[in-house]
Amino acid sequence: MLQDILVTGLVNGGVYALLAIGFSLIFGVARIVNIAHTAFYMLAAYCFYALLTRTGLGFLVSGVISVVAVTAFSVLCYRLVIEPVREHESAVLIATIALALVFQELMLFIFGGHFLGIPSTLEGSLRFLGVSIPYQRLLILVVAAAMLVLVWFILYRTRLGLAIRATANDLEVANLMGMNVNRVAMATVAISVALASVAGVVVAPVFVVDPFMWLAPLVTMLAIVVLGGLGSLKGSLIGALIIGYVEAITVFVLPAGAYLKGAVALLIMVVVLLVRPEGLFGVVFEEER
Amino acid sequence: MLRSILAAVAAATFAVGAQAQTIKIAILGPMAFVQGENHWAGAEMARDEINKGGGINVGGKRMQVELIRADTNEIASVPDATNAIERVITRDKVDFLIGGFRSEAVLAMQEVAMDYKKLFLGVGAAHSKLGLNVEQNYERYKYWFRVSPTKDVDLARTLFAVMGSIGQQIRTELKTDMPKVAILAEKAVWTEALVAAAQKNLPAMKMEVVGTWQPSATATDVTAELSAIDRAGAHIVFTMLSGPVGISVARQMGERNMKAVAWGINVEGQKEEFWQASAGKAQFVSTLDTYSEVEMTPKTIPFVQAFKQRYKKAPTYTAATYDAIMLLKAVIEQEGTTNADKLVAAIEKIEHIGTGATASWDKRHDLNWAVGKTAGIAVQWQDGKKVPFWPPNVKGMQPFKMPTR
Numbered sequence: 001m002l003q004d005i006l007v008t009g010l011v012n013g014g015v016y017a018l019l020a021i022g023f024s025l026i027f028g029v030a031r032i033v034n035i036a037h038t039a040f041y042m043l044a045a046y047c048f049y050a051l052l053t054r055t056g057l058g059f060l061v062s063g064v065i066s067v068v069a070v071t072a073f074s075v076l077c078y079r080l081v082i083e084p085v086r087e088h089e090s091a092v093l094i095a096t097i098a099l100a101l102v103f104q105e106l107m108l109f110i111f112g113g114h115f116l117g118i119p120s121t122l123e124g125s126l127r128f129l130g131v132s133i134p135y136q137r138l139l140i141l142v143v144a145a146a147m148l149v150l151v152w153f154i155l156y157r158t159r160l161g162l163a164i165r166a167t168a169n170d171l172e173v174a175n176l177m178g179m180n181v182n183r184v185a186m187a188t189v190a191i192s193v194a195l196a197s198v199a200g201v202v203v204a205p206v207f208v209v210d211p212f213m214w215l216a217p218l219v220t221m222l223a224i225v226v227l228g229g230l231g232s233l234k235g236s237l238i239g240a241l242i243i244g245y246v247e248a249i250t251v252f253v254l255p256a257g258a259y260l261k262g263a264v265a266l267l268i269m270v271v272v273l274l275v276r277p278e279g280l281f282g283v284v285f286e287e288e289r
Numbered sequence: 290m291l292r293s294i295l296a297a298v299a300a301a302t303f304a305v306g307a308q309a310q311t312i313k314i315a316i317l318g319p320m321a322f323v324q325g326e327n328h329w330a331g332a333e334m335a336r337d338e339i340n341k342g343g344g345i346n347v348g349g350k351r352m353q354v355e356l357i358r359a360d361t362n363e364i365a366s367v368p369d370a371t372n373a374i375e376r377v378i379t380r381d382k383v384d385f386l387i388g389g390f391r392s393e394a395v396l397a398m399q400e401v402a403m404d405y406k407k408l409f410l411g412v413g414a415a416h417s418k419l420g421l422n423v424e425q426n427y428e429r430y431k432y433w434f435r436v437s438p439t440k441d442v443d444l445a446r447t448l449f450a451v452m453g454s455i456g457q458q459i460r461t462e463l464k465t466d467m468p469k470v471a472i473l474a475e476k477a478v479w480t481e482a483l484v485a486a487a488q489k490n491l492p493a494m495k496m497e498v499v500g501t502w503q504p505s506a507t508a509t510d511v512t513a514e515l516s517a518i519d520r521a522g523a524h525i526v527f528t529m530l531s532g533p534v535g536i537s538v539a540r541q542m543g544e545r546n547m548k549a550v551a552w553g554i555n556v557e558g559q560k561e562e563f564w565q566a567s568a569g570k571a572q573f574v575s576t577l578d579t580y581s582e583v584e585m586t587p588k589t590i591p592f593v594q595a596f597k598q599r600y601k602k603a604p605t606y607t608a609a610t611y612d613a614i615m616l617l618k619a620v621i622e623q624e625g626t627t628n629a630d631k632l633v634a635a636i637e638k639i640e641h642i643g644t645g646a647t648a649s650w651d652k653r654h655d656l657n658w659a660v661g662k663t664a665g666i667a668v669q670w671q672d673g674k675k676v677p678f679w680p681p682n683v684k685g686m687q688p689f690k691m692p693t694r
Contacts (some may be wrong), residue, residue, distance in 0.1 A: 004520055008513045015510070113322035113364065113556060115533045117540065117568040125544060131516060134544040206507040206541075208533045208566065216507065251513035252501070257474035258514055259505040 003129035005248045012132055013244025014141035015203055016224060017237050021147050022195030023221040024160070024228070024236035029155065030168050030188040031230075033155070038214040038221065039100035040193045043142060044070045044200030045209045047106055049118050053256065059121045067197040074193035078186050086185060098212060107211040117208040121202070136206055143202045147195055154191065164188050168231070213255045227269045229279030238280060303458035311355040312345060312627060314617070315377035316610060317370070317388035317398065319328050320360040321562050322411060324390040324607045324611070330496045330600050331412075331608030332387065334592075335615055345618050346623035348351065357381045363394030370394035374401045384627055385410070387436075387613045392416035392479060399433055408432045408629045410613040413606070415441045416479060431607045434654045436616065437579065437609035437645060438665065441479055443658040443675050445486050447577060448553060450660065451667045451679050452527065455552055455575075456496055456687060459524050471518040471549070475506040483529050483554075491527075499523050506532035515541055518549065528553035528576070536566045539670075543570025550691050551575060552667075561602040573692055575669035579606035579645045581677040583666065583685030590685075592644035602603030603675070605662065606665075612643030 021043065026034050044066045051062035081099055085091035122135035155161035155216055163184045167174040175181045207213065228235025246268050247261040254260065270282065314336075320326030336354045344351040361370035370389075377383045378401070379618065390413035391394035399419060402409035409432055411419060417440045422430040438444065452470075459468040472487050474480040482498040484501060491498050499521040502514045509536060518526060527547050530538060535557035542551060551574045556660045557563055567574075580603060582593050596604045607651050620635040621627055640649040647662040656663040660680050667679035669689055678689040 004516045008516050010508065012512060099560075108321055113327075114318070114562055115536050115566045116562075117536065117566040119371070119568045120544070126545060130520075132519065132545040132547075134541075136544070153652065182447075205568070206544075208536050210533060210541075213509070248513045252517050255500045255502045255514070255517060258502050259508070261513070 004131055004231055005245070005252050007131040007133065009130055009245035009248040011137045011141065011244075012247060013241035014144050015137070015206070016240035016243055018144035018147060018199045018203055019196075020224045020228075020236045021144070021151055021222050021233065022192040022199065024225050024233055025155075025164075025191035025195065026188060028225045028228075028232065028236065029193075029224075030136055030164055030185065032086075032185060032188065033089055033096065034082070034189065034192070035093060035096040035218065036077070036100040036103065036194055037096075037192065038218040040070055040074055040211040041196040041200040041203075041217065042209075042211070042214040043073070043103055044105065044197035045118070045204035046111065046116075048201045049116055049209050052118065054065045058147060061067070063201040066201055067194055070197040070200070071190050072192040075186060075190050078189045082189065083186070084181055086182070104211045104214065111211070113211065118209060120203040120205045130253050133208070140202055140206070143198065147198060148233060148237060151191075151195070155233075160184075160187060179206050181212065216262075220265070223266055223269045226271055226279055229281040232279070232281035235279055235281035257272065292630060298364065298465050309351045311400070312347075312385070312617075312621070313355050313357055313381065313383040313385055314385045315357045315359050315381065315383040317359045317361050317374060317375070317377070317386060318390060318413070318607065319362055319364045320358065321362070322570045323562070323605060324364075325360065325388075327605045327608040328390075328412065329356075329358060330387045330596065330615060331611035334480045334596065334608075335611040335613075335618075339614070339618055346622045346625075347627060357383050359388075361394060361398070363389070367394045367397050368624070369389075371397045371401055374398045378402070378405050378407060381405070381648070382465050383495045385617060387610050387617075388607070388608075389413050390607060394402035395419060398521070399430070405522065406432055406648060408617075408632055409434075410616065410647065411435045412437050412609045415439070415444055417441050417655075420651075420655040423654045424652060430656070432629055434636055434650060435656060436613045436643075436648065437606055437656075439658050440564060440653075440655045441482060441662055443576065443656070444554065445483050446658060447660075447664045447667075448483070448527075449486075449490055450664070451577075452491070452496075452525070452552065453494055453551070454679060454681070455689060456494060457526060459691070462691065463524065463564050465524070467495055468495045469499045469522055470525045470527050471499050471521060471523035472501040472527045472529075472555075473511075473514065473518065473551075474501070474503055474527075475508075475532060475534055476503045477506050477531070479531070480529045483683075487527060492641075496525075504534055506530075508532075508534045509664060511537050511541055512545075515545055515547065519545065519547055523549045525549060525552045526553075528555050530554065531556040533557060534644045536563065536588055536684050539563070540567040541565065541570075542574070543572060548692050553555045553577075554586050557604050559668075561605075563675075564670060569673065571670045573669060573671065573679070573690060575667060575689070577665055578668040579609065579665050580604045580673070581666055581668060581675065581685070583677045584646055585666065585683060586642050586644065587644065604679055606645065609643065609645050612641070612645060612648070615643065616648075 108128040120136040141213040224239035228239030250261040316332045318325030344353045359373045363370040372472040386409040392414040395414035555576040
């Protein structure tokens with residue numbers, strides 16, 4: 001049983017990590033409460049599905065077009081919906097909830113309430129420690145690691161990353177220093193949505209595509225980013241692995257209570273926050289930067 | 290001025306006269322989803338067939354059928370469902386109500402229909418409480434009848450009948466006396482009695498229950514559950530799934546190349562789109578079902594073929610709205626009236642040969658359960674096709690297959 005928990009927790013943690021990276025950037029680092037983040041993930045999954053199954057384009061071309069199209073669309077949404085209310089956090093929150101619901105209803109209108117399946121990019125599976133792991137899940141692990149490195153590089157090795165961190169720390173001072181804070185925020189939204197779109201293209205094949213698929217990941221992502229500590233990419237990664245392992249342990253130890261796995265994960269988050277309100281890596285990381 | 294008033298009165302009189310020529314039937318269902326689509330499609334087929342044949346003979350007067358499409362949105366919202374049924378009764382002035390899917394929503398809609406004493410033929414919900422209401426308070430709830438499927442307790446009887454047959458095949462092919470069964474049931478009200486019955490009955494059927502796993506109905510990932518089931522060495526995964534988790538289970542079992550075979554209720558597995566939704570990984574997944582090209586009744590094969598020709602896909606069980614409308618036609622023509630009280634008495638006595646079942650009703654206005662009549666069929670996905678395999682004595686059934694070990 002131990003090897004099952006170790007392998008299953010790691011693989012599921014990888015899926016969560018890929019989903020959490022973009023959310024960590026927008027919510028944790030840039031502090032833009034973009035509730036529509038996972039709705040963009042849903043849009044990318046639908047776009048990928050439509051291109052792959054209805055136009056006959058291959059995985060790579062469909063994936064690239066989906067990521068580029070949804071990212072470009074997010075910039076438009078930012079200009080029209082988020083930017084005008086950017087200074088009021090609660091307004092951004094409400095506007096992005098509305099945006100997500102509009103996307104949901106649009107997909108419901110176009111594709112109906114059907115559950116759609118996207119073929120795996122990589123077929124087959126391997127056995128590791130007696131546990132079967134589909135190649136698609138290994139691909140997710142690799143992509144998650146690559147995205148983490150990429151985001152870290154952007155944040156800490158580029159001028160744009162410096163600007164993102166500066167505006168997140170103090171919007172007004174960054175503005176007074178001559179930064180175009182709106183453009184920086186727009187770039188942050190674009191990068192995070194690009195990451196969500198990559199997740200939509202790579203993760204959606206292991207799940208089911210439907211108009212409500214953005215809701216469950218949203219709650220889990222919030223839990224992971226808050227658990228790991230706002231602003232900490234490392235925290236998000238560890239938070240994702242913790243959630244993955246807690247869920248696996250719940251299922252193996254309490255099979256009849258498998259439906260509680262999400263609730264147990266959220267309970268762990270609450271306990272951690274009670275002991276350490278800033279999350280696992282929040283304050284230390286922010287002070288370091 | 291006087292001329293305008295007279296014209297208006299004449300137009301209104303004409304409109305009332307025209308309205309009286311039709312029987313209005315509300316089709317209630319979640320229209321953005323497959324269940325609602327099939328509700329509507331089955332009803333359309335019945336309407337067109339009846340109207341083409343001159344309508345329904347009501348005491349010597351031919352009346353056309355008019356359908357009112359009511360989107361209950363009940364999968365997302367129960368209040369939406371009660372609003373929809375209230376609207377069709379009060380605004381559209383329908384004569385009869387047909388449909389419903391989600392038990393929680395149908396229980397709420399049943400109350401509204403009974404308030405207005407409207408005949409409500411249920412096509413979709415299985416919860417026993419719907420029929421229990423009739424038994425406990427007949428005068429209020431007598432206008433409710435369940436046309437499809439059988440109530441949850443009877444669904445369990447069918448499940449165990451098929452399970453016995455699959456268990457025997459496993460004993461023979463795998464040379465094991467005690468097939469191992471993993472119960473995989475979504476956590477929902479409708480599965481509670483089924484899970485308890487499975488835990489009690491399977492050992493009595495000489496099958497070993499290796500564990501019970503209960504994911505959320507909305508779960509999209511069951512890898513941990515399947516990993517545990519794989520480790521337990523189960524031969525059969527006994528599924529009780531109505532939500533999208535049914536797709537996840539099928540797909541992830543296929544991706545893991547599991548040797549266990551899935552049998553039970555998998556509502557998503559009844560749909561034509563299931564193979565695509567599971568990305569072609571649902572090989573050997575089996576489920577209870579209603580329609581296939583087998584001779585359940587003399588009307589089954591012609592109906593399924595006509596449905597496929599018109600809608601380019603096979604019907605699911607909520608397309609039994611066709612049977613509900615044909616049942617209405619039969620009792621209206623028999624009684625010569627649309628009076629609900631008289632029709633209730635007629636349905637209580639009738640045996641109606643439909644497309645999915647040969648139906649008669651008990652004192653709860655639930656279907657009398659019988660294999661080959663109302664118990665439905667069992668189907669298995671084999672190479673992208675839904676293949677019927679139970680009851681074995683019905684013409685057109687094919688062998689049940691298992692993964693190679």
